[in-house]
Amino acid sequence: MIEEGRNLERYDRQLRIEGWNQENLTKARVVIAGVGATGCEVSKNLALMGVGKLVLVDNDVVELSNLSRQMLFLEDDIGRPKAIVAADRLKKMNPLINIEAYFEDVRNLDVTVFEEADVLISCLDNWPVRRWMNSLAIELNKPLVDLAMEGFYANLQVVIPKRTACLECHGEDLIPQEAQLAECTLRRRRPEDLVQDLKNAGIEISTKVAEKLFEHDIKTIYDLKYAQEGVLIKLDKKTLKVVKEIRERLRPKLPALQSVAAMISGLASTEIVKILHRDDLGELVKGLFVYDGLAGQFTVVELERNPECFVCGDFVEEELTITIKPSESILELKKRVAEIFRIPDPEILYREWRLPDDKKISETGIRENDTIYITTSRRFMPLQLRIQMIQG
Ligand SMILES: [Zn+2]
Structure with a gap:
């Protein structure tokens, strides 16, 4: 009884919000893919508000350059897995909630991790995995909140399967050409092509190394950047070392700012709370929400669901x-x-x-x-x- 009273006191101020139902949060399970700048912020917000179960997934470790934004990490955490450290911190912030942490590529997790979730959150920094999450959300019929940022800009999209546009509905216009083309592996590529692509990016490798990579289906710069652990462990030691060096050099180091991360994550967290209240707490953001911090402007780009979308379109059910x-x-x-x-x-x-x-x-x-x-x-x-x- 005393315990319960204390719990109510913890959430007292939010309980005063009209239409609020703490149980909607307490009983919820939310999966957060990516525990970088936005992932830290969103998981912190949800933990403080009392979302009962958070599942954190990230296959990276903490680095010094993360500390200017990724607010759950301290200098002592450098080298430790982000998801695990974040889980420790959040548990201290709110001991009433449960946290599951995976130091893993989100694509490798068992589907049950997602099936039991009420909402999926994508705080990822690359298109291939964001698209994968989008498709997962549609196929499992789970709401998805997708956030991204670069420098002073950030955006947010809430996807309710079959009701609103998904990330691919207007992919041709909204997903960078570079990401679309780079994924295309249909062209008959030769090891020489990979050598040339890398040369253009300022990296020299021999054709022999490229041939080795081809044996493992690593044929493009994209494959190099995003090859999954399962592929990497099959490489011999020398090739793996080369891949790691190339990855280090190719890693997109985008400009990023804590204040922008906090801004977009705050908005996203509010939408998540609304989703968990099932339309009882106001309407969800429609379309693509864009924040331009330099101009101090918010824009909402209206997006209709595309019935011919190859991920969420009507044909998928036929x-x-x-x-x-x-x-x-x-x-x-x-x-x-x-x-x-x-x-x-x-x-x-x-x-x-x-x-x-x-x-x-x-x-x-x-x-x-x-x-x-x-x-x-x-x-x-x-x-x-x-x-x-x-x-x-
Ligand atoms: Zn779609």
Whole structure:
């Protein structure tokens, strides 16, 4: 009883807000991917307000240059995993809540971590993983709050699956061309291409090293930057060392400012609280919310959900079929799939077998009405396609 009284006292001021229901927070489970500047701020806000379960995920360790913004970390924490340190600090700030921390690439976690969540928060600093989170949120039908910042600018988007635009609905306009092109692995790349791309970025490697990387499907600068741990551990020691050195040099060191992080994270946290109150506490931000700290301006870019979006569009729920000819090669089929579904890097699986580019359909054993699966870095679950065979 005394305990309960103390808990009520802790939240006294927010309990006075009209329409507030602390239980909506206490019972909630929120996953925060990325515990950098915005991740620290958002998790601190949610912890203080009493969100019952926070799940923190980050595969980085604390560095000195983080300390000007990532407010949960101190000098003594340098070298320690961010998610673990953050969990310790937050637990001290509010002992009433539970925290789960993962020192891991968010893409490697078991799906149950997300399935039990009420809201997913993306505080990530790169497009490939943000897009992956977006697709995950749509496929699991979970609200997603996505934040990003650079220098004096920051933006925020709340995605309610099937109700509002997702990150990909207007991806062609809103996702940098560079990120879109770099992901495309359909072009037949040669090790020499990687050597040249790196040279353009001011990094020299030998063709021999590039060949080694190709053996492990590391074919672009993007692959180098974002290859998952599972791929890296398969490299031999020498190649791994080269990859680590290249990564260090390629790592995007974007300008960032604590005040801007606090600003956008504060807004995002308020939206999260509203989502947890299920429309009882006012309306959610619509579209893309943009903050320009230099001009001192807020802009809301209206975004309609795109029914043809390849992630959240209506087709995703229908049974999809694709017509193929026995004489078509897998590479040709991949190109068509890429075009139809706007997926840059499709791989085709048939009976759990990844089909090689140079095989013809007739050599794969695929028949009318069989199902093939399309995997891509852009989707969480593979896309299922039923085969309609035409002769020729
Ligand atoms: Zn969409």
